[in-house]
Amino acid sequence: MQLFENQPLKIYNSLSGKKEVFEPLNQGYVGMYVCGPTVYSNVHLGNCRTFMSFDMIFRYLKHLGFKVRYVRNITDAGHLVDDAEDGEDKIAKKALLEKLEPMEVVQRYTVDFHNILDQFNFLPPSIEPTATGHIIEQIEIIKDILAKGYAYEVNGSVYFDVAIFNKTNEYGKLSGRKLEDMIANTRALAAQNEKKNPQDFALWKKAEPQHIMRWPSPWGDGFPGWHLECTAMSTKYLGETFDIHGGGMDLKFPHHECEIAQAEACYGHSPVRYWMHANMLTMNGKKMAKSTGNNILPGEIFSGENSILSKAFTPSVVRFFMMQAHYTSILDLSNDALIASEKGYQRLMEAVNTLPKLEVGPKTDFDIPSWKQLCYDAMNDDFNTPILIAQLFEAVKRINLVKEGKETITAADKALLKEHIDVFVFDILGLENERASGVDSNKLGGVVELLIQLRMEARANKDFATSDKIRDQLAAMGIQLKDGKEGTTFTLF
RNA sequence: GGCAUCGUGGCCGAGUGGCUAGGCAAGGCUCUGCAAAAGCUUGUACAGCGGUUCGAAUCCGCUCGAUGCCUCCA
Known part of the structure; x- marks a missing residue:
């Protein structure tokens, strides 16, 4: 079958x-x-x-x-x-x-x-x-x-x-x-x-x-x-x-x-x-074309070297940006639109990475089989990836609620959810998990964990000057600390 | 000029004859030493003008506007 x-x-x-x-x-x-x-x-x-x-x-x-x-x-x-x-x-x-x-x-x-x-x-x-x-x-x-x-x-x-x-x-x-x-x-x-x-x-x-x-x-x-x-x-x-x-x-x-x-x-x-x-991808409201010069090369996006861009964007962010529009619609490229997509993509990947770490409970507050079918319905309706992504964000919300302890999920449903998130995010949308770095096991991860520990000690001593210095300087290097109920975690951005 | 597609809230972008898109941004709240992150919450949009209908942003007509094709072009 x-x-x-x-x-x-x-x-x-x-x-x-x-x-x-x-x-x-x-x-x-x-x-x-x-x-x-x-x-x-x-x-x-x-x-x-x-x-x-x-x-x-x-x-x-x-x-x-x-x-x-x-x-x-x-x-x-x-x-x-x-x-x-x-x-x-x-x-x-x-x-x-x-x-x-x-x-x-x-x-x-x-x-x-x-x-x-x-x-x-x-x-x-x-x-x-x-x-x-x-x-x-x-x-x-x-x-x-x-x-x-x-x-x-x-x-x-x-x-x-x-x-x-x-x-x-x-x-x-x-x-x-x-x-x-x-x-x-x-x-x-x-x-x-x-x-x-x-x-x-x-x-x-x-x-x-x-x-x-x-x-x-x-x-x-x-x-x-x-x-x-x-x-x-x-x-x-x-x-x-x-x-x-x-x-x-x-x-x-x-x-x-x-x-x-x-x-x-x-x-x-x-x-x-x-x-x-x-349909066409436009830039500044005009079709991109080799002949008119109104175009942007993928390499320029990945490096940020183009006058319309304020920064570089990864291939997955660009892919996510494109998948947020239906393939039959004209899509206009802009720096703001890419930034918005980048934020959304990061939030999605955060949840994808959080899911395996969720604690399981006796029941599930989220009807996963129905959700799964809504995802399929979106794709079955002429490959409607924007609707699929909207459904994925529904799952993101639920994952975060479980993480917050406001909802629960059973072990079986967690596995089911993970299986289908992976299918839709990676197999079908073709996104890559750029944020799933193996940092926990590498040297950088060890160093950051050490700093988190030092910061925790400083906070325990109400030495907020030191704790904030650690937090802010790590942030400046692209490492964001997140204080949660279960302690402090970090992500690279 | 002809053909085609489209005009949705601050931005991007789905959808549809009556009921929720979603993301980003913004305001409020929760959490926090303060933040960040996360959660909850608020906004009441569908180019304009007519028409059909009990009811249209969604159907029809017209107007305006945009884009694509009419020459190679994803």
């Missing part, structure tokens, strides 16, 4: 615009594809938010007992800079600027990406395929689409014929657009004369002589178009139809719309059962 059998999960499907009961294609298995990063510069915090949302989703699906194959690609072939005839590969452009081999750039930023995600405590995806590793598959799909009449070749490039596709299918259904409107609103760009219509998109682009990244194809040397790699890789690893396709909201159009078109043209049916879109 797996958890998912009695924890019905609802997912907001961007395609239908509704929350739907999640039923995977194959009982007990989930195929999930998420559009990964383009590795031509450092991953910024906005990118991280999307991947973190899907990391949480991956974690929860796994927790429910699904066998999940999570595919997140690395876009290392680059995308076109623009639609102009001399469109050059974005990665190649950057490489020329920095006088590096394209794959050197790819390697550098892929390593950076993995390093950052590791600090954020991401689970690795099941498969992390690269676009350049799937050129053959992409060429095969283009051949297929050409054979089925949904594409045309011009001068070594192949374009998807949106108008023909739209006769039998519905181009724009994901983003709520109609082809007629798009035609009416398209600006007349020069240099698109290869395409029959401006809405057509490239499946294969001819490589100009100076273009470094290039592969042979039936249409000559070139490189794949923007949207094809995701169709190729998702199909290869998850099949022609799979359960969940995720990505950032900004990919809905045109990227995901084109993926649908490619797959429907090729396979004759819709590729994805549940489309999920994570």
Whole structure:
């Protein structure tokens, strides 16, 4: 008996615009594809938010007992800079600027990406395929689409014929657009004369002589178009139809719309059962983007080296901050918001650390099974982590009440509570217990315990000058003493 | 201009046709030598204007505003 059998999960499907009961294609298995990063510069915090949302989703699906194959690609072939005839590969452009081999750039930023995600405590995806590793598959799909009449070749490039596709299918259904409107609103760009219509998109682009990244194809040397790699890789690893396709909201159009078109043209049916879109992280009310410079790097948060920040914040604090907002909502980053999250996170972790030390009693004043179900209900309702966190704070309150001696908990319920706190805080939200230091057993712990003892003696002698000096100077070093009923404890902050 | 999403108390941020979000900050109280921590407690918010309804912040319409997409973008 797996958890998912009695924890019905609802997912907001961007395609239908509704929350739907999640039923995977194959009982007990989930195929999930998420559009990964383009590795031509450092991953910024906005990118991280999307991947973190899907990391949480991956974690929860796994927790429910699904066998999940999570595919997140690395876009290392680059995308076109623009639609102009001399469109050059974005990665190649950057490489020329920095006088590096394209794959050197790819390697550098892929390593950076993995390093950052590791600090954020991401689970690795099941498969992390690269676009350049799937050129053959992409060429095969283009051949297929050409054979089925949904594409045309011009001068070594192949374009998807949106108008023909739209006769039998519905181009724009994901983003709520109609082809007629798009035609009416398209600006007349020069240099698109290869395409029959401006809405057509490239499946294969001819490589100009100076273009470094290039592969042979039936249409000559070139490189794949923007949207094809995701169709190729998702199909290869998850099949022609799979359960969940995720990505950032900004990919809905045109990227995901084109993926649908490619797959429907090729396979004759819709590729994805549940489309999920994570919303943007903004800063100063504006979307973070590499191109505008309105962004912040994770490293700058961890070090505090950014003008909007008053201090450094740990990866778990940032993760907690992001998990306090629903993944479909726009979230605005600010120093104040991070500070508030840091306080909340610390309070949560205090309680997590207190729980094992609680004394047990004859009865429990807190209905833990009901609380546990409320936590599941929150997650089952389209991964509502803000509600889950609200429930966790209910548990925090109860833990502190028991600590204060105002409520009691039985040994069995304490174990049950601990088990589920750990599940939700660590396994699902993916937080790390940065405050659970092993200080009790190390040298620092011994020194602090000694000082606490000296302070207790001073207090017993009403020598408050000495006791306050110990307390205040330790506080200045980031060690906070807390006088409680059972004596003095301390935490690092 | 088109499409989409959204506008919640000092700040962040859930939710919803009638009943509690939660966090942070603030005030009061308990505890304390004084603090801190912790606990209890207070605040009565849903852009504006109409409409539907016994009842709407929640549904509908309009207005204003914000953001995203429409060109690579998580």
